[in-house]
Amino acid sequence: MTETGGRPDGLPPTATDRQPVLQLRGISKRFGAVQALSAVDFEVYAGEVVALVGDNGAGKSTLIKVMAGIYIPDEGEIWFEGKHVPVHGPRDSAALGIATVYQDLALSDNLDVVANLYLGREELSSPLPLLSEERMEQRAREVLKTLDVKIPNPRNPVAALSGGQRQSVAVARSVMWKAKVVLLDEPTAALGVQQTKQVLELVLRLRHQGLGVIVISHNLANVFEVADRIIVMRLGRRVGTFNRAESSEQAVVGAITGAEFGKFKPQE
Amino acid sequence: MTAAQSVRTGLESLQRRVASGDVGSLPVILGLFLIWAVFTYLNPLFLSPLNLTNLMAQIAATGIVSVGIVLVLLLGEIDLSVGSVYGLGSAVMAVLSVQKGWAIAPAIAAGVLTGTVIGTFHGFFFTRFRIPSFVVTLAGLLTWYGAQLHVLGEKGTINLTDPTILQIANQFYPASVGWTLAVIVVAWLAADLFIVRRRRAAAGLPLGGWAGAIAKFVVYAGVIFGAMAVLAADRGVPLSLLILLAFIVGFDLILTRTRFGRHIFAVGGNAEAARRAGISVNGIRIAVFALCGTLAAFGGILGASRLEAVNYNSGTGDTLLNAIAAAVIGGTSLFGGRGTVWSALTGGLVIGSINNGLALLSAASDVKFMVTGGVLLAAVTIDAVARQGRQRAGV
DSSP: OOOOTTOOTTOOGGGTTSOOSEEEEEEEEEETTEEEEEEEEEEEOTTEEEEEEEOTTSSHHHHHHHHTTSSOOSEEEEEETTEEOOOOSHHHHHHHTEEEEOTTOOOOTTSBHHHHHTTTOOOBOSSSOOBOHHHHHHHHHHHHHHTTOOOSOTTSBGGGSOHHHHHHHHHHHHHTTTOSEEEEESTTTTOOHHHHHHHHHHHHHHHHTTOEEEEEOSOHHHHHHHOSEEEEEETTEEEEEEEGGGOOHHHHHHHHHTOOOTTOOOOO | OOHHHHHHHHHHHHHHHHHTTOOTTHHHHHHHHHHHHHHHHHOGGGGSHHHHHHHHHHHHHHHHHHHHHHHHHHTTOOOTTHHHHHHHHHHHHHIIIIISOOOHHHHHHHHHHHHHHHHHHHHHHHHHSOOOHHHHHHHHHHHHHHHHHHHHTTTOEEEOOOHHHHHHHHOEEOHHHHHHHHHHHHHHHHHHHHHHHHHHHHTTOOOOOHHHHHHHHHHHHHHHHHHHHHHHTTTOEEHHHHHHHHHHHHHHHHHHHSHHHHHHHHHHHOHHHHHHTTOOHHHHHHHHHHHHHHHHHHHHHHHHHHHTEEETTTTOTTHHHHHHHHHHHTTOOTTSSOOOTHHHHHHHHHHHHHHHHHHHTTOOHHHHHHHHHHHHHHHHHHHHHHHHHHHHHHO
């Protein structure tokens, strides 16, 4: 990698004078004989959607898990809002405001939407420590409305929702607790066309609200719909950065596979 | 919203719930009516106040065990040791009270605490070594039955003598006490209806139609006053029934209105999601097994009070199976995360009615076991079919 100071190629000019909300510097991670990540730099700005793409085994998921605090990198630093921060586990990451939406959703089917949004953070009334259902439902409805997530009745169990609605609830749940960066791992996998559209619209609304959004996706059509920048990983390295407005799907595919064509500029 | 409209939306929501597999306690209520109709047809004495009062008193001890089973089932686990814990808890109480001369209150406390310790032990083994709960508690079934035999010693039977312990299962309160309680409960239900609506309105939340809420209230009030009228026509209100109801109402409150209860449902629905939400999944599991053991031991003490003795057979035979069957028949899912402690009462009434009705017909144990087995199979089938319905609806 030739990049220094976390200033990669191809940043939009408006972003160069800003500070990334989350920045990784020179992250390396090895599992036994496998070098999963080699000196990877990464950055996401507030109000930006970054798509992380690459073939299977390129290191996308490992990188996301480093951000989420699940893996501790062997080398490298994590910077949050301009400060070097220690991340020793998922709790540290969550405390910073990095929210992860897992592929398997992590919702309780038998509980209603309100209960899921508040799971583990239930509000209690006083003096008796009973659940404060009205207050929770009120705030839940507000959050769903702000994110324009359409749920017929937030008192219905999650089991009754469509795939897109469930994914939206999972996203709402992760951002309603003061998140600044959201990590989405394959948010549209296994969704129909209409439901995919719902989730992509939700991603754009998160950006509009000033969050830094990182999306892993295999679906380049989806990526080109929502991403501001596209970062390509291959064999544990960051091999390309594209501005969505100035690049083609073909060029991104070239970077993913390592083929040389189009306007692809290798960075090794 | 006009009355007709709200009735229609109420019916539509009911239809949607049934189609999506959220059947709740509907099948058990229908089943109970059917069973009562059949037994009344075969022997009109079945519906007499005397017999119905007996029925209520008969189901109390196993009903309390069932409350604990419901909690464990909500986690998607099982406790097969409750029969042995029922026996051991009552044996500890009887030995301390009769042979060691302890006062009755500490003897009862020691018996109940035995169940708590055992339940905690099961929960610890289940969570620490990740042994399936049915194996841990199967080992418990054998171990604690052995402990029960050991505690009872060579004689094998201890007759209870303390008047207080004998009173628990055999005390009846006069009808006036019962009516006062019934009126208080119904007034509380009505007040709750208004309070919830007012709080929702204050929070700017949509209010459901009146029709559904009032219909529900009328049904509950009717059941409460109807049951009271039956009890008043006989000996009055059995203390054991009040104890069972107190446990059910208390645990219903815990399950539906506290954080602990919410977390039990969360762990039963999706343990991984609960863990990621920061819930101490193992803490919840150990607490629930401890509660189940406690309730089993308490049920045993109530059963001993009714029998006026503790012996080698206390808690053996169909105690365990009836307690589990009652919870499942009452509509609590075997697959975790769905159910209510009221199934201890409704399912207990179904099983109690079968036992009681067949006894009135002088049928022997052979028929009783076969009928109970058939009803249990039907209930589990409804649960499994409803689950498939949910999975289809969830896609």
